[in-house]
Amino acid sequence: xxxxxxxxxxxxxxxxxxxxxxxxxxxxxxxxxxxxxxxxxxxxxxxxxxxxxxxxxxxxxxxxxxxxxxxxxxxxxxxxxxxxxxxxxxxxxxxxxxxxxxxxxxxxxxxxxxxxxxxxxxxxxxxxxxxxxxxxxxxxxxxxxxxxxxxxxxxxxxxxxxxxxxxxxxxxxxxxxxxxxxxxxxxxxxxxxxxxxxxxxxxxxxxxxxxxxxxxxxxxxxxxxxxxxxxxxxxxxxxxxxxxxxxxxxxxxxxxxxxxxxxxxxxxxxxxxxxxxxxxxxxxxxxxxxxxxxxxxxxxxxxxxxxxxxxxxxxxxxxxxxxxxxxxxxxxxxxxxxxxxxxxxxxxxxxxxxxxxxxxxxxxxxxxxxxxxxxxxxxxxxxxxxxxxxxxxxxxxxxxxxxxxxxxxxxxxxxxxxxxxxxxxxxxxxxxxxxxxxxxxxxxxxx
Numbered sequence: 001x002x003x004x005x006x007x008x009x010x011x012x013x014x015x016x017x018x019x020x021x022x023x024x025x026x027x028x029x030x031x032x033x034x035x036x037x038x039x040x041x042x043x044x045x046x047x048x049x050x051x052x053x054x055x056x057x058x059x060x061x062x063x064x065x066x067x068x069x070x071x072x073x074x075x076x077x078x079x080x081x082x083x084x085x086x087x088x089x090x091x092x093x094x095x096x097x098x099x100x101x102x103x104x105x106x107x108x109x110x111x112x113x114x115x116x117x118x119x120x121x122x123x124x125x126x127x128x129x130x131x132x133x134x135x136x137x138x139x140x141x142x143x144x145x146x147x148x149x150x151x152x153x154x155x156x157x158x159x160x161x162x163x164x165x166x167x168x169x170x171x172x173x174x175x176x177x178x179x180x181x182x183x184x185x186x187x188x189x190x191x192x193x194x195x196x197x198x199x200x201x202x203x204x205x206x207x208x209x210x211x212x213x214x215x216x217x218x219x220x221x222x223x224x225x226x227x228x229x230x231x232x233x234x235x236x237x238x239x240x241x242x243x244x245x246x247x248x249x250x251x252x253x254x255x256x257x258x259x260x261x262x263x264x265x266x267x268x269x270x271x272x273x274x275x276x277x278x279x280x281x282x283x284x285x286x287x288x289x290x291x292x293x294x295x296x297x298x299x300x301x302x303x304x305x306x307x308x309x310x311x312x313x314x315x316x317x318x319x320x321x322x323x324x325x326x327x328x329x330x331x332x333x334x335x336x337x338x339x340x341x342x343x344x345x346x347x348x349x350x351x352x353x354x355x356x357x358x359x360x361x362x363x364x365x366x367x368x369x370x371x372x373x374x375x376x377x378x379x380x381x382x383x384x385x386x387x388x389x390x391x392x393x394x395x396x397x398x399x400x401x402x403x404x405x406x407x408x409x410x411x412x413x414x415x416x417x418x419x420x421x422x423x424x425x426x427x428x429x430x431x432x433x434x435x436x437x438x439x440x441x442x443x444x445x446x447x
Contacts, residue, residue, distance in 0.1 A: 011089060011090055011207070011208060012087060012088070012089055013088040013089055013090045014088075015088075016088040017088070106140065106143075106205075106207045106209050107138065107139035107140050107209070108138075108139075108205075108209045108210065108211055108212070109136060109137060109138035109139075109143060109145060109203050109204070109205045109209055109211045110137050110138075110203070110211045110212065110214070111134040111135070111136065111137075111148070111180075111201040111202060111203045111211060111214040112134060112135045112137050112214065113134055113135040113179075114132070114133075114134045114199070114200075114201060114214055114215070114217035115132070115133050115134070115217075116130050116131070116132055116199070116217065116219040117130050117131060117219070118131075118133075120217070121217055121218050121219065122219050122220070123219070123220040123257065124220065124221075124222045124223075124256075124257035124258075124259070125219050125220065125221050125222055126192065126221075126222045126323050128185075128189065128190045128191070128192070128221075129184050129185045129186070129190075130184075130185050130190075130219060131182035131183060131184050131185070132150055132182070132183045132184075132185065132199065132201065133179055133180045133181065133182055133183060134179070134180055134201050134203075134214065135177065135178070135179050135180075136172075136174040136175075136176065136177070136178060136179075136180060136203055137176065137177060138176045138205055138209075140176075140205070140207075141176055142176070143176055143205040143206060143207065143209070144172060144173035144174055144175055144176065144205060144206050145171065145172050145173060145174035145176075145180065145203045145204070145205060146170065146171065146172050146173050146174075146204060146205065146206050147168050147169060147170055147171065147203065147204035148166070148168075148169055148171050148180060148183065148201060148202070148203050148204075149165070149166055149167060149168050149169065149201065149202050149203075150164065150165075150166045150183060150199060150200070150201050151164070151165050151166075151199060151200055151201075151213075152164040152165075152185065152187055152197055152198070152199045153197070153198050153199070154195075154197060154198070155198065156198040156216050156218070158198070158200070158216075161188075162187075163187045163188045163190070163197060164185060164186060164187020164188065165187075166183070166186070168204070171183075173206060174203075180203075190221060191221065192221050192222045192223070192224070192323065192325055193221060193223065193224070194220065194221060194222070194223030194224075194256060195220070195221050196218055196219070196220040196221075197218065197219055197220075197221075198216050198217070198218045199216070199217050199218070199219070200213045200214050200215070200216050200217065201213070201214045202214065222257050222259070222323055222325065223255075223256040223257055223325070224255075224321065224325035224326055224327055225253060225254065225255045225259070225261060225292075225319050225320070225321045225325065225326070225327035226254040226255065226256065226327060227327060227328045227329070227330060227331075228251035228252060228253060228254075228317050228318060228319055228327060228330040229251065229252045229254065229330070230251060230252050230295075231249070231250070231251040231315075231316075231317055231330050231331070231333045232249065232250045232251070232295075233247050233248070233249055233315065233333060233335040234247050234248060234335065235248070235250075237333070238333055238334050238335065239335050239336070240335070240336040241336065241337075241338040241339075241342050242335050242336065242337050242338060243308070243337075243338045243342055243343060243418065243422060244419070244420075245301075245305070245306055245308075245418070245419050245420020245421065245422045246300045246301045246302070246419065246420065247300075247301050247335060248298035248299060248300050248301070249266055249298070249299045249300075249301070249315065249317060250295050250296045250297065250298050250299065251295065251296055251317050251319075251330055252293070252294065252295050252296075253290045253291075253292060253293075253294065253295075253296060253319045253327075254292055254293055255292040255321050257321075258292045258293075259292060259321040259322050259323060259325075260289040260290055260291055260292060260321065260322050261287070261289070261290040261292075261296070261319035261320060261321050261322070261327075262286060262287060262288075262289050262290070262320065262321070262322050263284050263285060263286055263287060263319065263320035264282070264284075264285055264287050264296065264299065264317060264318070264319050264320075265281075265282055265283060265284050265285065265317065265318050266280065266281075266282045266299060266315060266316070266317045267280070267281050267282075267315060267316055268280040268281075268301065268303055268313055268314070268315045269313070269314050269315070270311075270313060270314070271314065272314040272332055272334070274314070274316070274332075278303075279303045279304050279306070279313060280301060280302060280303020280304065281303075282299075282302070284320065287299070289322070290319070296319075305420065306337050306420070307337060308337045308338055308339065308340060308342075308343075308420075308422045308423075309337065309339055309340075310336060310337060310338070310339045311336065311337050312334055312335070312336045312337075313334065313335055313336075313337070314332055314333070314334045315332070315333050315334070315335070316329045316330050316331070316332050316333065317329070317330045318330065338422075340423060340424055340425045341425055343368070343416065343418060343422060343423065343424035343425075344367045344368035344369075344371070344416060344424060345367065345368075345415055345416060345424035345425045345426070345427050346364035346365060346366060346367065346374065346414045346415065346416060346424075346427040347364065347365045347367055347427060348363075348364055348365040348427075349362070349363070349364040349412065349413075349414055349427040349428060349429045350362070350363050350364070350429055350430070351363075351410070351412065351429050351430065351432050353432065353434070357404070357405070357406045357434055358402065358404070359400055359401060359402040359404060360400075360401045360404050360410060360432065360434075361398060361399075361400050361401075362376065362398060362399045362400075362401060362412045362414070362429060363397060363398045364397055364398070364414050364427055365397065366395055366396070366397050366416070368416050368418075368424070370418065371394050371395075371416040371417060371418055371424075372394055372417055372418055372419055372421060373391050373392050373393055373394050373396070373416070373417055374389075374392040374393075374394075374396050374414055374415065374416050374417070375387065375389070375390045375391070375392070375414070375415055375416075375417060375423070376388050376389050376392060376399050376412060376413070376414045377412065377413050377414075378401065378410060378411070378412050379410070379411045379412075379413075380408060380409070380410065381408055381409045382409060382411075385413065388401065388412075399412075399414075404434060405434070406434050406435060407434065407435065408433075408434055409431055409432065409433045409434070410431070410432045410434060411428065411429055411430070411431040411432070412428070412429040413426040413427065413428045413429070414426070414427050414429075415427065
């Protein structure tokens with residue numbers, strides 16, 4: 001028995017709690033302190049009176065064989081003797097520790113140096129079943145760790161949602177000062193959504209000594225990229241008079257965990273709710289890694305042909321990081337195409353006539369420096385326009401038409417075209433009536 005917590009090498013024997021040790025006035029191990037007992041009671045009565053009583057006509061004499069009846073009243077008393085409180089303990093079979101010949105109390109262990117995924121309070125955790133571990137420490141150098149309990153909660157006071165409670169679980173044994181094995185999370189499913197969780201741990205030694213809860217640790221799950229910012233079309237925000245038939249798009253990628261982006265998606269639509277005509281949907285497309293906080297490379301439009309008549313188109317972009325987490329769509333952006341007048345058209349378009357009426361030479365001045373080429377059409381006798389050549393080389397300034405004959409009227413129109421293709425306005429020549437003889441018309445030169 002003891003009057004304090006069990007000493008080292010001993011364990012409380014709770015089966016005797018609230019019981020008295022049996023005892024007696026003399027040593028009798030089979031009878032003392034029995035759970036039941038009896039009392040015996042004796043009565044003493046006097047002898048019957050043998051005197052003869054005379055009552056006139058009758059004489060009554062007591063019999064010498066008769067009985068007496070009696071009753072007994074007793075008061076109840078407590079059968080709890082005087083006592084002192086003590087604690088029953090039993091010796092552990094596994095361990096006895098002495099110091100200078102005296103048995104010592106078992107000192108409680110502790111869990112320290114808590115780590116998640118081999119790091120202290122990490123963020124950007126991508127494992128949805130992260131591993132936990134701690135150092136088993138015990139003041140009694142020979143003690144080992146044999147059980148653990150881990151709790152994971154949404155609140156650092158552990159009053160929120162319980163994500164996991166491992167309960168008391170066997171491990172080891174873990175030698176004093178050593179790290180526990182990696183213990184995998186086995187609770188409610190975790191998501192890569194940037195949530196922070198809190199956890200703590202306790203341990204038991206082989207003498208059933210139970211530690212207090214450790215200090216609270218935490219870990220934060222990896223988060224998806226932020227909404228792309230500062231989207232540009234043609235290097236600016238919401239441009240107008242766009243002349244590029246394959247405009248370039250870009251945006252700044254940002255990630256809470258500093259993860260790079262390696263995929264993008266762009267959508268271009270005729271409606272700002274993206275319920276109109278889909279001009280382009282790049283779908284999820286790989287791209288060279290974009291460092292968090294930097295602008296993406298220019299991404300060229302690759303959809304249906306744009307209309308260069310001052311039409312406004314709407315677009316948006318999103319990224320995926322290297323953990324395949326997807327950002328929200330960017331804010332909706334727009335760009336407006338230019339009208340044909342924005343493209344440099346040829347000027348000074350004229351017809352040069354030969355002396356024998358067997359060809360006409362159409363000439364013009366090139367005002368553009370970036371055209372892909374020119375297109376020339378002819379109208380015969382005021383009829384519909386037909387294309388003579390749709391892909392004259394860039395920087396061309398004349399065209400020889402040798403399919404003419406006397407007695408017909410001719411007119412030509414020329415325009416430049418740009419990548420896309422995108423076309424300028426037409427430049428028209430005067431009309432030429434190709435009759436016999438040498439006749440000079442206004443704005444027509446004869447050779």
